Amino acid sequence: MRRTLALSLLAALIVSSPAQGDCPPPFVLQWGSSGSGNGEFNSPSGVATDAAGNVYVADSGNNRIQKFSSTGTYLTQWGSSGGGNGQFSNAQDLVTDAVGNVYVADFRNNRIQKFTSTGTYLTQWGSSGSGNGQFSNPAGMAIDVAGNVYVAEFSPNDRIQKFTSTGTYLTQWGSSGGGNGQFRNPDGLATDAAGNVYVADANNDRIQKFTSTGTYLTQWGGGLQNPTGVATDAVGNVYVADFASHRIRQFTSTGGYLTQWGVLGSGNSQFTYPISVATDAAGNVYVADRDNNRIQRFGSASTIASVRDVANDQGRQVRIRWVRDIQDCPAAATPILQYEAFRRIDVLPPAQATAHLAARPLAMDTPGAIRNIGALWFASVLLAGWEFVGAVPAHGETEYNMVVPTLVDSSASGIHHSAFFIRAATAVPTTFFDSPVDSGYSADNLPPIPPAPFVAVYQSGATNLHWGANSEPDFWYYRVYRGSTLGFVPGPANVIATRADTGYVDVGPAGSYYKLSAVDVNGNESGYAVLTPQGTVDVADAGPLTFALEGVRPNPTTSSRMAISFVLPVAAPARLELVDVNGRLVAVRQVGVLGAGRHSVDLAAGQELRAGIYLVRLTQGRLQRTARAVVLH
16 A cells, blocks of 8 residues: 655655556556657667666667656667667667666667666677577566666577676576477566566467576466566566557566556557556556557556646636546545645745836835735745645546646746645545645736726826726736827837826827726736827816815725725825824825826725725825725725
8 A cells, every 4th residue: 555654845755556456557648759850769669767767768660779757858869770889770678777777688789788877888798699698689678686687589599598787697597488487489578676587478478487597486378468578566566568469467476467458549548569568666657659659658646747827817726637546446445535736835036026026116016015915925934845725526537637726926027836746535544645746837817908998188288198997906007108100019118107096197299199008916918098199188278176085986995995086286296195093094195196187096006904994185285185985894
């Protein structure tokens, strides 16, 4: 049974267990296609993994070795057609040792070549023949915990040879035939932690098991048809590439049937002549799907397939997709009840938060607005570990999806990832199976709507611009652009104002074109409201306006918005204040820059006001007006 005892900030601990009942491991991913480019294959015939989880493929038709990450990312390659050092004539199989060296069965060159993990040639041994250390088409390889190398040869030698890691001959066993310890084209090889050796006896349609010195132990067939590959996992289960049946079969170390998967085809979990199989320390199973020219990966624990932004939303959400745990099936001994998503509690580097705030026009910030945005970035300071963010029930599905919240959105200031893992929970609270950690990022995909209505009045040598307020909860500010033609393109060179208020006085001659947009806190900009000279009303001075505070509309109002309407008779310094019942100044705004006329300002400006009674005070010179406002939650 797999059981997680602790979880670090970097990865979940996974301990593999045998499959219980007929529960094949779920498909995780695949890579490869037909060709000779990086990550392409021409009849891949061998697959192996190293201690770091990297995957090596013997790309036999291309006479090369390709190396990938466990997720199929191409890393490097080496080899070409020929008989020189580092060249191959049908690279048939390969294995890795504890330090990452790679051994390759060079089939038609009748030799074994040894390389570093990056493909640097180290040594070789073998030649054509039937003597000790000679080969007749070496087809399969295995390595034991001591570093000894085992090689399976096709007919006419039909035998297994054992060598040290430098190629010194140690022993051999086998001959042509169908008896115990005899072979007909032995192909795949594998060893287990006890040093036992498993042989895929291809043309005898069976697996034979031996000690490390070749003493026969047991065999089984169970309907195998031309088995060509064999591998073992950390607990001794045996995986067989059943070539002609187009499937992978799993057995106990003594041949007891556990499960199988695969049929003829090119879809996920389908095969067209699976020729080789390998496992890694995390319990993943890799299959060289020869005629489909690809590698398929299967897993035992839940594996996150993707963490992607939820499109067309206001941000702070990602959709996690994962493949099921092997215990999520009716025959499992410890069935899964539900899957739980956990998010790592991270703190973004201060430089990233500073960059985000610096992108905002500081003239518009209020203490409350800065505090609200700051909380978004710094709420997790001094916290550590993981937190639960959602769950879905388990129903034996091949894969699952869940939408979960992120820590913060990515924006123009940078990409900010949130890390997650999936826990497969059972009926026993202390028994659960955790996936590896993966991460993704969210983004606010919805810009505000263009401000409306957008009107202008030309009076006393200035164009007085006014527009309706945006109501989006993540609204930030407005941008006003000015140009000389209708087709001018808004940009940094022609922006004349960035404002949180709904008005602007543009001093100068009439006749300009204006474009107005709204921007949200993640930098998304709306489309443009357009105002032409023909849409600007030219009015004569109608005498002095009357200084007035028309108050809050509506009143009572909400805790996050306080729209104050007022009239200024002249373009002179003016001050709008919000005071609580104890006389404390809650908010202040300099509004004289709006010019003469009727205006509306949101005095809350992003703050979350407490419920209660407030006084709104408007002052311009010696003039002052006061109104009462009620805030409800």
